[in-house]
Amino acid sequence: MTKTVLITGSTSGIGLGIAREFAKAGYQLALNGLETNGAEIANAVGAEFGVKTFFSNANLLQPDAIETFVREAVNALGPIDVLVNNAGMQFVSPVEDFPTAKWDAIIGLNLTAAFHTTRHVFKGMKARNWGRVINIASAHGLVASEFKSAYVAAKHGLVGFTKVLALEGAPHGVTANAICPGYVDTPLVRNQIADQAKTHQMSEEDVIAKVMLVKHAVKKFASVESLGALCVFLCSEHADLITGTALPVDGGWSAQ
Numbered sequence: 626m627t628k629t630v631l632i633t634g635s636t637s638g639i640g641l642g643i644a645r646e647f648a649k650a651g652y653q654l655a656l657n658g659l660e661t662n663g664a665e666i667a668n669a670v671g672a673e674f675g676v677k678t679f680f681s682n683a684n685l686l687q688p689d690a691i692e693t694f695v696r697e698a699v700n701a702l703g704p705i706d707v708l709v710n711n712a713g714m715q716f717v718s719p720v721e722d723f724p725t726a727k728w729d730a731i732i733g734l735n736l737t738a739a740f741h742t743t744r745h746v747f748k749g750m751k752a753r754n755w756g757r758v759i760n761i762a763s764a765h766g767l768v769a770s771e772f773k774s775a776y777v778a779a780k781h782g783l784v785g786f787t788k789v790l791a792l793e794g795a796p797h798g799v800t801a802n803a804i805c806p807g808y809v810d811t812p813l814v815r816n817q818i819a820d821q822a823k824t825h826q827m828s829e830e831d832v833i834a835k836v837m838l839v840k841h842a843v844k845k846f847a848s849v850e851s852l853g854a855l856c857v858f859l860c861s862e863h864a865d866l867i868t869g870t871a872l873p874v875d876g877g878w879s880a881q
């Protein structure tokens with residue numbers, strides 16, 4: 626039976642990379658994101674891999690929009706077997722100056738939205754005795770950096786939420802895991818490298834090694850393909866016992 630995966634924030638960056646790996650493995654995709662060409666991106670992935678897709682531009686800061694997104698995805702593709710909570714955002718500021726609206730949005734998107742998507746699919750997963758929840762946290766779900774209070778709080782919260790889901794899902798064949806990437810090679814990060822190289826008058830190689838990847842023991846970015854492949858593995862029969870984990874893909878950052 627063809628399985629269906631719902632991935633939030635999947636018309637850009639890591640989410641799109643994850644979507645492509647699931648499509649390659651034959652899954653039907655429910656995609657989501659705020660990119661204005663999101664529907665085209667979803668159609669292109671579906672056409673490339675010959676799988677059925679559904680797209681929603683639901684704003685995940687709105688619980689009603691999340692409910693509609695999940696309902697419409699189920700109507701279009703059938704029950705959700707795999708949920709990947711990927712959408713996230715970042716803002717950097719000393720805590721005393723942190724804008725409260727930014728705090729609310731970061732907690733809302735990185736943590737609360739995952740609660741809402743999960744509560745709409747979890748009952749069905751339990752009833753069907755199989756399901757997978759994968760939360761894209763961050764190395765910042767395991768360790769902190771200064772000036773990232775909301776992001777670090779949200780990602781640590783997401784790791785805690787994952788553990789609870791693992792316990793509640795365990796009697797019903799439902800696993801839940803968090804993936805904790807270090808820096809990932811996305812177009813956004815590539816643009817940041819180019820900007821920093823200009824600002825600091827450094828080569829892009831030096832920016833990568835001395836600025837961006839200073840906390841990685843392995844001086845390499847994670848790839849969106851490797852994160853997608855890990856998600857697909859977590860849905861395989863070999864991963865039945867992997868649950869409640871926070872898996873670092875961070876080049877040894879969190880080992881220090």
Ligand code: NAD
Binds near residue numbers: 639
């Ligand atoms: P990105 O900005 O490229 O993509 C984010 C996606 O979320 C986009 O599709 C965007 O439209 C969508 N989105 C944003 N706000 C939304 C909203 N309110 N409603 C619906 N969709 C919304 O980001 P990315 O770098 O691919 O990051 C994806 C996830 O990975 C995030 O949770 C991020 O915290 C995490 N992460 C990223 C890195 C990295 O180096 N890029 C490292 C660790 C963890």
